[in-house]
Amino acid sequence: MGTNTMGRRIQLGLIGGGPGSVIGETHRIAARLDGHYDIVAAALSSNAERARQAAADLFIAPERAYASWRQMLDTEAARTDRIDAVAIMTPNDSHHAICMLALERGFHVICDKPLANDLAQARDIAARVKATQAEFCVTYCYSGFPMVRQARDMIRAGELGEIRQVHLQYVQSYLAHRDLPAGWRTEAGRAGSSLVLMDIGTHAFHLGAFVTGMDVMRLCADVGSAIPGRTIDDYVSALLRYENGARGSLWVTNAAAGSEHGLSFRVHGDKGGLEWHQEEPNRLIHRRQDAFEQIITRRLGPATSEGAQRSTRIAIGHPEGYLEAFANLYTEFAQRVAARMGGCPVDDSPTLFPGVSDGVKGLAFVAASVKSMATGGWQDVERV
Template sequence: MQQPILKFGMVGGGEGSLIGDIHCRAAAFDRRSEIAAGCFSRDAAKSAATGRKLGISPDRVYSTYEEMAEKEAARDDRIDFVSIVTPNSSHYAIAKTFLQHGFHVVCDKPVTIEESEAKELERIARQNGLLFCVTYTYSGYPMVKQARELVRHGELGDIVTVMAEYPQEWVLNADKPSWRMDPSQGKSCCVADIGVHIAHTVSYMTGLKIDSLCADMQSYGTLMELDNNANILVKYTTGATGVYWCSQVAAGCKNGLKVRLFGSKGSLEWEQERPDELRLSLKGKPLQLLSRGRDAMYPGAKSFNRLPGGHPEGLYEAFANIYSAFCSELSALRQGGVAAGSEADYPRIQDGIEGVRFVDKCLESAQDGSRWVAVTDS
């Protein structure tokens, strides 16, 4: 039986918003959900223009997110969930408001500024049986899922060490500050923006949890006070170790997330800019270049393929995979088929909590002479 199309609303994502456009397109990618309401900007004219472009009825384009939550909650045809794509400092208040009005939430990472805020959102969602997705994009790529399955099935053996990097150059090219650079909008730029992607992607692939870390964070140039380059050493609870580097002042680098896992039986490597490939090296065997859509994959990874091999899949598809998994669980929940918190494959509020904690611990270490700090559930 075909599942009904879910309705969603969006807060943020007005004209000119890259991430808002990505979320909106990804949510509609599989015709599992469609946008029906929004508060797209604090600028009423800009918000109305976005609403017209998206074909939303004018009476469902709201001036504030508070108005949106209240009025949508009172409608018989209310939205099923809300997507939050505003600057990080506003996530907490917006998400809390919609949760308190009974709406499921999809929120861009790293969910909140403070860990206590993220934990409160988790508590409200759990108490009300609501789903809360945090869009850590790279877990949506099929070959990242294949890497996870290779680790889960023991093909690499025990993970010994991890090398991961995420270099960009956009700060070098910026001629004016963005909200990410503004200390009033958050405590970190580089680590909160892309360092958390490293931490989550490694955790997703391996299941490893960080026991302690040592961070050195820098800010180069005169345009910003917050970090734009960071070097982070990590120790995992298993005894494995890792090295993370993230930078927004790496000349010549566009969006270079790369993860290398080294185990007792072999190693693998995945690059975001070549997302359909996975390099696998097993002891005693030739180096393998696995190609999405061509080579054998574990069922849990293969189910997220969309196109035959040689037809590249990328960012939109990865976001769409996250939304599709979220919508599948939400549709089943609405029909009484599952309880909130089941094992559908998408990042959840707990992933968001861990991301915020990672940022805080990096700052704690860097501000105290790059000493080792414990990464524990405070």
């Protein structure tokens, strides 16, 4: 997955993702996998002792193990060997404050999704990104899978013809038990206006936009809970209308008992359709109107698209998974940052990794869905 001509790895600081955090471990593996980063600073926990121990486990120097993100951003900004970038994996309600300061201190930023707790916060961050010209990545990680990029490339190349129908699903069982798990997601307000929309709805929404290259203009949503008496949203189903008039629908829930991961898309154009399931990420089903169904895989022989190949480390049927997809965002971000820092030529094409505007669009989707539920009818999605 390439190298850079800075003569050194990018120096990365972590905010959040301490002991027991799944997403923290994911970000760290993603940073390590292709060898583009040294993780040299961290604010892993607001508990000083836990922060120190967790940093030691990562072989981070004690003086760069911080107990607060403010302290880390301020201290690192003053070091001569300061970090180049920060990766943020804290609860949603802290993203805005951390992003704003990190950008102000001159760091490039990788921020977990959703970008912020509401649309206004998201627009605020976007404005500062524009002002600082920093590199910014929102980890809508599923866009990093080779076969997702294959789908995007095929659609852009017109292999499906004009897109006519889109169907998105993200059907999980995380909240299927009547008793809610403890954690910030299920605390009032911390996850934003609607848990299911913020937590996984924005993933599905971004995936649809990423592969089709189209924005949703209007929607009519049924948002609520599948579990009687529950006050937190765990279900959304929506009718969608895309900018070109294409119709779509979406079924997202984290309360479908027995389900596993369940993220998928299915897109149809004039000439055929594509279907992809995250549980079997290395297969892309290509339904063709005038030929038999084709299974596109990362294999010897027939060529996958340029975007798929760039996102693949090994071939001949060796499966890659979620961590490699996540690492693709990190690696592409590293390449941009290294280019920006003078290491190698800047690639002028838009980034494949999701940027701040994708983050804003996610919050616009959440806002429109909530409004549609309140009014019982179709709503426009605010343009970004």
